[in-house]
Amino acid sequence: IAKEVAKLLEMKAQLGGDEGKHKFVLKTPKGTRDYSPKQMAIRERVFNAIITCFKRHGAEVIDTPVFELKETLTGKYGEDSKLIYDLKDQGGELLSLRYDLTVPFARYLAMNKITNIKRYHIAKVYRRDNPAMTRGRYREFYQCDFDIAGQFDPMIPDAECLKIVHEILSDLQLGDFLIKVNDRRILDGMFAVCGVPDSKFRTICSSVDKLDKIPWEEVRSEMVGEKGLSPEAADRIGEYVQLHGGLDLVEQLLQDHKLSQNKLAKEGLGDLKLLFEYLTLFGIAERISFDLSLARGLDYYTGVIFEAILLQPENDHVEEPVGVGSVAGGGRYDGLVGMFDPKGRKVPCVGVSIGIERIFSILEQRVEASQEKIRTTETQVLVASAQKKLLEERLKLVSELWDAGIKAEVLYKKNPKLLNQLQYCEDTGIPLVAIVGEQELKDGVVKLRDVATREEVNISRESLVEEIRMRTSEH
């Protein structure tokens, strides 16, 4: 009978137990994930590199809410607007989760009448996209944005944004990379001279934007078939969009009779020439490629646009290499703030967004492959005891250490075995153990053990803090 009862109880538990509360699907929402302590340690490294760079360039930092009034986001993202998460109407305002950090930034500038700022913002954004999580594509993901707003002499802030991308990607040692640049004015000028009607500029721009994923033939047939462009116009576009190069290509196109007669294209090419000059002064021109196929999806760009791609996965030793792709992008958006200003006053802006999820995937796989041991805590010392009945003494000592600013732990057991305490240090990478025993208490000392070398020395209670600091200082 006891067996039967046990069986029934187990079945009941499986069916839901107390009030059926266990029947949850145990998962995070589609396209999202948790970060474990180990993943957080890697993420912190990436953030540190990025924030250090942003601060090196004199940026302030701001923060905005995770959701905005729905109308704030309306009309800013073109075809991508369908990917915006809306909140349920529970009475009150209609809200949407932010899709990027750029539109909230423009709203912030207009709302506070700021005409001049260099700021960074690191936060999560939300897109109801098809997630491809193994390749670092999520529905909730971090963007690390650096933007310069203000009326300045041409191309100086733009060049700094590219310098920043270059510094961060070099610093993170992600292998070889390339930063593609183009200009919306060159694209628009090109569309005009190729015979694209004004009304089709944005939609043809969207098609061009797909060239990094699908071949020209397919893009062409989308332009002609779906979007009703003439085959001749498409073919003329086809000739331009295969061009890429450096300053030489800019010079060449400035000589191109058709393109250089277009006012917008000429402006764009002139600015690109200046940009390359500054990039040469910054010593980074050889990693920059002027690429006429670069279009960028978002509606709000008005001038220079750019995108950084990793050229080869730097993890040949990994079984399943992470797909190569875009890790940063940005450009100039001189009209966005004006869309929010009641009087339409414009604030020229240029900025860059670093997408850390893909970078994080690469680094995570690299750590995995190298079997590098990553510490997830910074504890300097474990307060331990070799004998029983010393909980009070351990608590007293650990409290002294905390009050002195030492990172210290104690096992939450009345009478832990010394071996278990040492094992805990091995597992978590704690370098020192401060052992209290009856003899040590009598002598007014603590036995300090080095976990790696197993050496033990008695240290007087008064000099313990100093000794721990000295032994664990990073200098």
Add this chain to the structure above:
Amino acid sequence: IAKEVAKLLEMKAQLGGDEGKHKFVLKTPKGTRDYSPKQMAIRERVFNAIITCFKRHGAEVIDTPVFELKETLTGKYGEDSKLIYDLKDQGGELLSLRYDLTVPFARYLAMNKITNIKRYHIAKVYRRDNPAMTRGRYREFYQCDFDIAGQFDPMIPDAECLKIVHEILSDLQLGDFLIKVNDRRILDGMFAVCGVPDSKFRTICSSVDKLDKIPWEEVRSEMVGEKGLSPEAADRIGEYVQLHGGLDLVEQLLQDHKLSQNKLAKEGLGDLKLLFEYLTLFGIAERISFDLSLARGLDYYTGVIFEAILLQPENDHVEEPVGVGSVAGGGRYDGLVGMFDPKGRKVPCVGVSIGIERIFSILEQRVEASQEKIRTTETQVLVASAQKKLLEERLKLVSELWDAGIKAEVLYKKNPKLLNQLQYCEDTGIPLVAIVGEQELKDGVVKLRDVATREEVNISRESLVEEIRMRTSEH
């Protein structure tokens, strides 16, 4: 006519201009706010104090998505569930914004079968509450949570949570504070001996929870009038909930004939006695008050509960003092993880949540009142020039400094005036100016100016980085 046209154009602009895009309401959603660079600088200080403390106690860090499956949050918050933000059903899963970090933590533990962890998590949570923003009550706000999960000897982790609250509040110098403690088992035992029917425990507990905001008479009439409790039972509760004290009160109630005969209450009182013992070892017992009126709103607590309050606003010099109130709270929730586990396996947990919005409001007002100048960037040096046509040289030098890890800026102008460059340093607190001029370029030097003292010395180009580092090092 020109005047009329201008007027009409202005009217048009006010009415909406290009495609009526300006007719936005320029605001953040109700109960939310942006953080300006200055506010962020204060916020970073608070976060640093809190994170330093959490790390000092050996905590790892995790992160979870901002939204959860709706069902994950269902049945966890009692009467507060109506405050949860739901996302719109756009196809796919039903989602809600997280209400706290505790339920996502429990979901994370159950999902990953973790039975033992000490972690912190700092992130925004969302409540459709009535905002009172001047008193630091928002709909989007940060929680800073520290929790210890695992089967341990009683009250050791609980005592550490209180030690952490004590350390953080002391460190932030917020003035005098008190940490109230109670135990859900003592409350339940008290309800039982006062004659509250089992079915009314939670709702009477909710009434008791209001005692910090409304007087006993009103709470009593809610119990009797709205919740149908007998007047005698209410009066018996009334006698208990006015009690508060230290270890002496615990001892006194252990002698209370009625209460000590209740198994739950006796367990709770025994544990509180042990807790006070550990708090005495930690040297913080005098700031702890055993308070029978402390109930805490949330459903999931099962043992010790606590709440820290600031005793007096430490800003008499401020015109509009920030309201005093709870700045941290927490407790033991031994059943929550089991609600997510398919087999109902329990993982005992205890944790504390620091609410930084109120703390932030106090510190912000204090900074405002003291007129302390807070730097919002860390720039060490501005690269400037006294003459025209030196943009290229400025860009070359600032790029050298960036590459050497120096935090440096340059004005984005071709030919800025020296006075404007110096003024920029004054405004933003940049301590040094590196001035390039034709003579300096010829001599291979840079003129380094100390903004505060106005002293200038020529430094050779090769030793510039070292000199800047030395002058701006914090040691």
